Amino acid sequence: xxxxxxxxxxxxxxxxxxxxxxxxxxxxxxxxxxxxxxxxxxxxxxxxxxxxxxxxxxxxxxxxxxxxxxxxxxxxxxxxxxxxxxxxxxxxxxxxxxxxxxxxxxxxxxxxxxxxxxxxxxxxxxxxxxxxxxxxxxxxxxxxxxxxxxxxxxxxxx
Amino acid sequence: xxxxxxxxxxxxxxxxxxxxxxxxxxxxxxxxxxxxxxxxxxxxxxxxxxxxxxxxxxxxxxxxxxxxxxxxxxxxxxxxxxxxxxxxxxxxxxxxxxxxxxxxxxxxxxxxxxxxxxxxxxxxxxxxxxxxxxxxxxxxxxxxxxxxxxxxxxxxxxxxxxxxxxxxxxxxxxxxxxxxxxxxxxxxxxxxxxxxxxxxxxxxxxxxxxxxxxxxxxxxxxxxxxxxxxxxxxxxxxxxxxxxxxxxxxxxxxxxxxxxxxxxxxxxxxxxxxxxxxxxxxxxxxxxxxxxxxxxxxxxxxxxxxxxxxxxxxxxxxxxxxxxxxxxxxxxxxxxxxxxxxxxxxxxxxxxxxxxxxxxxxxxxxxxxxxxxxxxxxxxxxxxxxxxxxxxxxxxxxxxxxxxxxxxxxxxxxxxxxxxxxxxxxxxxxxxxxxxxxxxxxxxxxxxxxxxxxxxxxxxxxxxxxxxxxxxxxxxxxxxxxxxxxxxxxxxxxxxxxxxxxxxxxxxxxxxxxxxxxxxxxxxxxxxxxxxxxxxxxxxxxxxxxxxxxxxxxxxxxxxxxxxxxxxxxxxxxxxxxxxxxxxxxxxxxxxxxxxxxxxxxxxxxxxxxxxxxxxxxxxxxxxxxxxxxxxxxxxxxxxxxxxxxxxxxxxxxxxxxxxxxxxxxxxxxxxxxxxxxxxxxxxxxxxxxxxxxxxxxxxxxxxxxxxxxxxxxxxxxxxxxxxxxxxxxxxxxxxxxxxxxxxxxxxxxxxxxxxxx
Numbered sequence: 058x059x060x061x062x063x064x065x066x067x068x069x070x071x072x073x074x075x076x077x078x079x080x081x082x083x084x085x086x087x088x089x090x091x092x093x094x095x096x097x098x099x100x101x102x103x104x105x106x107x108x109x110x111x112x113x114x115x116x117x118x119x120x121x122x123x124x125x126x127x128x129x130x131x132x133x134x135x136x137x138x139x140x141x142x143x144x145x146x147x148x149x150x151x152x153x154x155x156x157x158x159x160x161x162x163x164x165x166x167x168x169x170x171x172x173x174x175x176x177x178x179x180x181x182x183x184x185x186x187x188x189x190x191x192x193x194x195x196x197x198x199x200x201x202x203x204x205x206x207x208x209x210x211x212x213x214x215x
Numbered sequence: 216x217x218x219x220x221x222x223x224x225x226x227x228x229x230x231x232x233x234x235x236x237x238x239x240x241x242x243x244x245x246x247x248x249x250x251x252x253x254x255x256x257x258x259x260x261x262x263x264x265x266x267x268x269x270x271x272x273x274x275x276x277x278x279x280x281x282x283x284x285x286x287x288x289x290x291x292x293x294x295x296x297x298x299x300x301x302x303x304x305x306x307x308x309x310x311x312x313x314x315x316x317x318x319x320x321x322x323x324x325x326x327x328x329x330x331x332x333x334x335x336x337x338x339x340x341x342x343x344x345x346x347x348x349x350x351x352x353x354x355x356x357x358x359x360x361x362x363x364x365x366x367x368x369x370x371x372x373x374x375x376x377x378x379x380x381x382x383x384x385x386x387x388x389x390x391x392x393x394x395x396x397x398x399x400x401x402x403x404x405x406x407x408x409x410x411x412x413x414x415x416x417x418x419x420x421x422x423x424x425x426x427x428x429x430x431x432x433x434x435x436x437x438x439x440x441x442x443x444x445x446x447x448x449x450x451x452x453x454x455x456x457x458x459x460x461x462x463x464x465x466x467x468x469x470x471x472x473x474x475x476x477x478x479x480x481x482x483x484x485x486x487x488x489x490x491x492x493x494x495x496x497x498x499x500x501x502x503x504x505x506x507x508x509x510x511x512x513x514x515x516x517x518x519x520x521x522x523x524x525x526x527x528x529x530x531x532x533x534x535x536x537x538x539x540x541x542x543x544x545x546x547x548x549x550x551x552x553x554x555x556x557x558x559x560x561x562x563x564x565x566x567x568x569x570x571x572x573x574x575x576x577x578x579x580x581x582x583x584x585x586x587x588x589x590x591x592x593x594x595x596x597x598x599x600x601x602x603x604x605x606x607x608x609x610x611x612x613x614x615x616x617x618x619x620x621x622x623x624x625x626x627x628x629x630x631x632x633x634x635x636x637x638x639x640x641x642x643x644x645x646x647x648x649x650x651x652x653x654x655x656x657x658x659x660x661x662x663x664x665x666x667x668x669x670x671x672x673x674x675x676x677x678x679x680x681x682x683x684x685x686x687x688x689x690x691x692x693x694x695x696x697x698x699x700x701x702x703x704x705x706x707x708x709x710x711x712x713x714x715x716x717x718x719x720x721x722x723x724x725x726x727x728x729x730x731x732x733x734x735x736x737x738x739x740x741x742x743x744x745x746x747x748x749x750x751x752x753x754x755x756x757x758x759x760x761x762x763x764x765x766x767x768x769x770x771x772x773x774x775x776x777x778x779x780x781x782x783x784x785x786x787x788x789x790x791x792x793x794x795x796x797x798x799x800x801x802x803x804x805x806x807x808x809x810x811x812x813x814x815x816x817x818x819x820x821x822x823x824x825x826x827x828x829x830x831x832x833x834x835x836x837x838x839x840x841x842x843x844x845x846x847x848x849x850x851x852x853x854x855x856x857x858x859x860x861x862x863x864x865x866x867x868x869x870x871x872x873x874x875x876x877x878x879x880x881x882x883x884x885x886x887x888x889x890x891x892x893x894x895x896x897x898x899x900x901x902x903x904x905x906x907x908x909x910x911x912x913x914x915x916x917x918x919x920x921x922x923x924x925x926x927x928x929x930x931x932x933x934x935x936x937x938x939x940x941x942x943x944x945x946x947x948x949x950x951x952x953x954x955x956x957x958x959x960x961x962x963x964x965x966x967x968x969x970x971x972x973x
């Protein structure tokens with residue numbers, strides 16, 4: 058199979074890559090572009106560890122083909138902090154011990170940011186349902202939910 | 216010796232706080248490198264061919280077409296690994312048999328479960344490796360299989376091993392069977408005990424095999440050199456144990472294998488063993504190139520360790536006043552395709568929380584055509600506790616006693632007997648029960664279809680071998696290193712204990728996990744042992760540093776070391792008669808290290824005993840939907856004796872995490888097989904672990920009854936929390952709708968069937 062040439066924007070920077078037509082965006086990010094912050098937990102869209110946004114839409118990058126990124130804008134965990142300044146969600150995850158092993162953390166952060174972009178004042182139940190597509194086996198979710206609610210509160214200036 | 220919580224709290228400055236972990240920022244920015252995140256120039260990818268059959272003789276394997284595929288660099292089979300004598304080595308509770316282990320890594324004579332590795336291919340790309348796997352031709356003779364433990368124990372069951380004679384039976388059976396081992400722990404006179412009881416309840420239970428469900432699949436990268444030296448990057452719960460297993464299975468000296476600790480994306484016991492590491496090393500040796508292996512999720516479910524499913528019968532007798540007089544248990548555990556279920560733990564832990572004069576606890580370790588079981592959080596204890604704590608609930612109802620008060624009446628304390636011999640050495644259980652009795656919600660009225668259940672659990676906790684080093688930098692900052700993998704915040708707890716011991720700020724301590732060439736041996740991060748045992752090593756190394764700091768201060772003051780004390784991070788004269796010296800800070804002493812003896816650093820090793828068990832008592836409120844059988848968790852309160860919380864939030868996090876795994880075990884999770892012995896739900900869609908919307912906030916109560924064997928009073932905190940939830944939820948369902956569930960999971964169809972059965 059010959060490779061396709063794909064032009065895209067990742068975390069604000071222009072990026073070009075070659076990929077097979079059946080290669081997932083997740084494998085492109087991890088294995089072609091060496092952006093290993095996006096994790097593979099299942100490869101079937103069930104765990105949310107590979108969450109990224111594609112033109113602002115939250116997706117599992119294991120269910121998106123690399124070639125589908127043509128002309129689109131991708132946001133990954135590597136673009137979440139602003140230089141040395143962590144995103145509020147990243148800081149709240151640390152302050153509230155919202156990670157134990159941390160493998161699911163990039164996916165949760167991307168998904169949570171996507172929620173807060175749409176709803177800056179979610180209820181606990183709204184956070185729980187929005188994040189129901191992201192699996193965490195360590196924390197029991199308590200501290201993740203708290204961190205997201207606290208981040209929302211700080212971002213609202215409440 | 217520390218005697219109570221208040222004594223400790225008054226002197227602690229940083230222990231018991233919840234600072235941000237040293238490894239936090241890399242983990243929220245995607246920079247932390249887990250098992251699959253390492254690559255090397257010229258690296259090959261390996262893929263694994265797995266058996267499609269539950270049980271089959273391997274007649275032939277033809278790799279010629281696969282080898283001919285351009286890009287394929289090497290293929291290995293089970294026969295490429297060295298053979299091992301058939302021998303059980305190590306303490307019985309954790310005995311290993313390398314004859315079995317090498318066959319679990321890769322099949323030889325037979326494939327013993329669906330997903331059993333047959334061959335592995337290394338190629339220049341993952342796609343080529345996958346294509347090559349499909350070109351390997353295997354001739355199988357498909358054999359009859361058995362899945363369920365009761366079926367596997369039948370006299371006419373298909374045998375996994377034609378020469379397996381049950382161990383632990385005298386005289387030894389003459390016929391082979393799938394029963395690997397029988398074991399028994401007894402005390403007192405069981406018949407007389409039951410004869411003296413006012414109420415006796417006997418019930419049978421079944422539990423399903425469940426997977427640890429770590430989100431990170433097993434992954435590793437190996438580079439084997441022409442000089443026989445190998446480096447391995449692996450995500451595990453213990454890189455020293457990965458080194459030992461891998462070296463032995465591949466047939467190389469331990470000194471030639473260096474294992475780097477990749478960050479671990481969850482383990483819960485399942486990453487205390489090796490699967491892909493020996494394959495990667497062997498393929499790298501064969502090809503002369505680095506080799507990377509990443510399991511897929513289906514492979515993880517089909518070929519790595521779930522914990523056992525079981526069949527159990529438990530009988531308990533009590534007096535009218537709630538005194539337990541006799542208890543008998545029969546525990547049959549699926550080991551998977553090779554011996555080694557946690558049934559011994561289960562038979563020991565089953566009645567461990569209670570003072571019972573007459574006990575008989577019998578276990579069977581049984582092989583069947585499933586993946587070999589691996590450790591899962593307090594292995595064995597949650598399974599037997601489901602049966603025991605359910606029966607206790609029935610008895611409490613029969614005699615009209617509050618279930619917590621009945622447990623309190625029989626709770627073990629220091630000096631209480633165990634069924635297996637040594638007496639209990641620690642309090643802590645009664646305190647967890649009392650914490651729930653004192654909880655404002657425990658007597659809160661419930662609504663329609665709602666119920667409350669309680670249960671308790673016991674886990675041994677571990678000690679064992681650990682090493683730590685502490686170095687003082689020239690600016691007075693501190694570097695500590697251990698060889699204990701950080702699965703959930705142990706870098707932070709190590710730094711807290713070092714900071715407290717040295718009397719320096721937490722922020723001045725950098726805490727790392729070192730590779731196998733850079734620090735002495737550390738056993739796995741398992742058995743809730745790290746904060747205890749590795750913590751002792753850290754504190755001992757810090758104490759050596761303090762001795763040295765006192766010596767250097769004495770040199771700077773031209774006085775004897777006995778005239779110098781170390782207090783709050785400063786060297787101080789023991790009294791004014793020594794001289795009018797300003798206290799010397801760590802920084803001030805470090806700045807003079809060149810003229811006082813050179814670098815300041817020490818290593819300490821321990822083989823820690825004195826660990827204290829974990830006890831947890833929990834109550835749960837549920838609501839059962841009578842139309843669907845769905846069970847909703849309304850409230851969950853878990854009290855656990857942690858001895859001393861070093862990092863308070865991470866202690867609570869362990870409790871909440873364990874409880875939620877228990878909720879999944881109770882309500883959703885199970886291995887489902889079809890009639891051909893193939894796993895039907897090898898993915899997170901159909902093997903459903905709890906998600907955020909399933910749950911309320913779980914309340915963790917940290918009970919602190921210090922362990923005098925640890926400098927800060929630590930008891931292990933990681934495991935006891937998963938022991939009670941299954942029984943607590945079963946008891947709550949009974950309380951809600953009057954149906955006693957005796958089989959896990961208590962999924963909606965099963966609960967609905969129980970309701971409809973009337």
